[in-house]
Amino acid sequence: DNIYSVDDDEKSLSSLEIIVPRDLADGFVNNKRESYKFKFQKIFDQEAKQDVVFDSIAKPVAECVLAGYNGTIFAYGQTGSGKTFTITGGAERYSDRGIIPRTLSYIFDQLQKDSSKVYTTHVSYLEIYNECGYDLLDPRHEASRLEDLPKVTIMEDPDQNIHLKNLSLQQAANEEEALNLLFLGDTNRMIAETPMNQASTRSHCIFTIHISSKEPGSATIQRSKLHLVDLAGSERVAKTGVGGHLLTEAKYINLSLHYLEQVIIALAEKKRSHIPYRNSMMTSVLRDSLGGNCMTTMIATLSIDKRNIDESIATCRFAQRVALIKNEAVLNEEIDPRLMIVQLKKEIQELKDELALVTGKQRTSELSQEELLQLDELLETFLEDNDPDSTLDVGADMRKIKYCFIHVKVFLLNIDGSAAGTENNLKTFTVEKCQKKCNTVERHCKGVKQLNCEEHGGLIDK
Ligand SMILES: Nc1ncnc2c1ncn2[C@@H]1O[C@H](COP(=O)(O)OP(=O)(O)OP(=O)(O)O)[C@@H](O)[C@H]1O
Secondary structure, three states: OOOOOOOOOOOOOOOEEEEEHHHHHHOOOOOOOEEEEEOOOOOOOOOHHHHHHHHHHHHHHHHHHHOOOOHHHEEEEEEOOOHHHHEEEEOOOOOHHHHHHHHHHHHHHHHHHHHEEEEEEEEEEEEEEEEEEEOOOOOOOOOOOOOHHOOOEEEEEOOOOOEEEEOOEEOOOOHOOOOHHHHHHHHHHHHHHHHOOOOHHHHHEEEEEEEEOOOOOOOEEEEEEEEEEOOOOOOOHHHHHHHOOOOOOHHHHHHHHHHHHHHHHHHHHHOOOOHHHHHHHHHOOOOOOOOOEEEEEEEEEOOOHHHHHHHHHHHHHHHHHHOOOOOOOOEEEEEHHHHHHHHHHHHHHHHHHHHHHHOOOOOOOOOOOOHHHHHHHHHHHHOOOOOOOOOOOOOHHHHHHHHHHHHHHHHHHHHHHHHHHOOHOOEEEEEEOOOOOOEEEEEEOOOOOOOOOEEEEEOOOO
């Protein structure tokens, strides 16, 4: 009470006012100020429910990811302010499910509805603790300590793309499989947590959903990824009042969050050409999410209590700086080299055929067994098709055209005249005799007009 107020106007940006109590103002950030006002796209007050948070924050990002863009949602705030609750959820009630399970459910639901594309989905779960990366989805491990998990390292290719060595990408065909992987990761996260190493507080966790999609027959693949990030608590070392091992941790956390802040500051200054991404593992991994090819949403979590006023103001300030960054998200499309080769080979063949036909230079080589088989199949389909408008397309290769003519002729000759009218022959041909009794037998497709016997000019009945 009397510490903050929210002005949540539907039409414009919502604003949050943090009021510094008089007894705290002395020696505070700026002892002349009594209140601090911040504007945000949306403010969720204490009563906000997880489904509302999902609908306003995660759903729009998930939709972009489904459309082929990269997305990131990261939660930043002091320890205990609700980052994990927002990103992963609370364990007590089903309705407390956080952004990750709801997003998985939404994404798989959408994928199931769309039959126009073939989708493949993978997930990865990375924990960064004291500047070391750990794979939380390692299925083999029986870790009792974080250090038992496979270590993930960063590699950079010549194009400055970041690759994470040792981070497993696990395929998830449906929501259930993806949730099981989330559960495995969260279990590993918890097992590795000791009193000295409260992983949830002291480490950064990045759950990533990788989606690739392709239209059947197309060589173009769309790839997108969605990072859901639970950052370490942002409190200051002086406040935590710790020493020894915990101090080392706190320094690391502070250092990596400090580097995150430096990256954010550098990005907000338009003139800066160098952005210090490489200073920490977390900023390297989130490089694309910060000032790159990504739709990024930041959630600032506050625990507005008298003791936490300075932390809350620091978090809001940080969020305002992040809001200044402009990212440029592009559609991530690439060509599948295998499919491209198949398509190009086909195109080359067609062009060769056409060229041979136009220049009159026919190939003399024999048709291969494979080509003959293909032609036989085409012929069979063509001959069995009752549609008079059906066509037989073998391309502009005279060898193939000749082969087809020969086979159609053989097929016709094989039809026994006496068998005319049998169900089988009627399927495609009608066989009639010349009226002048010259024994000429004409065979013609059903639906063709009356024909003349070539030799006698006699009518051939239909
Ligand atoms: N909106 C909420 N409704 C109900 N309980 C909440 C809410 N937000 C947080 N909590 C509870 O508050 C406690 C601390 O939240 P949480 O663990 O999410 O904080 P955190 O910011 O992730 O902290 P840390 O930095 O230590 O990881 C948890 O017990 C959580 O269940």
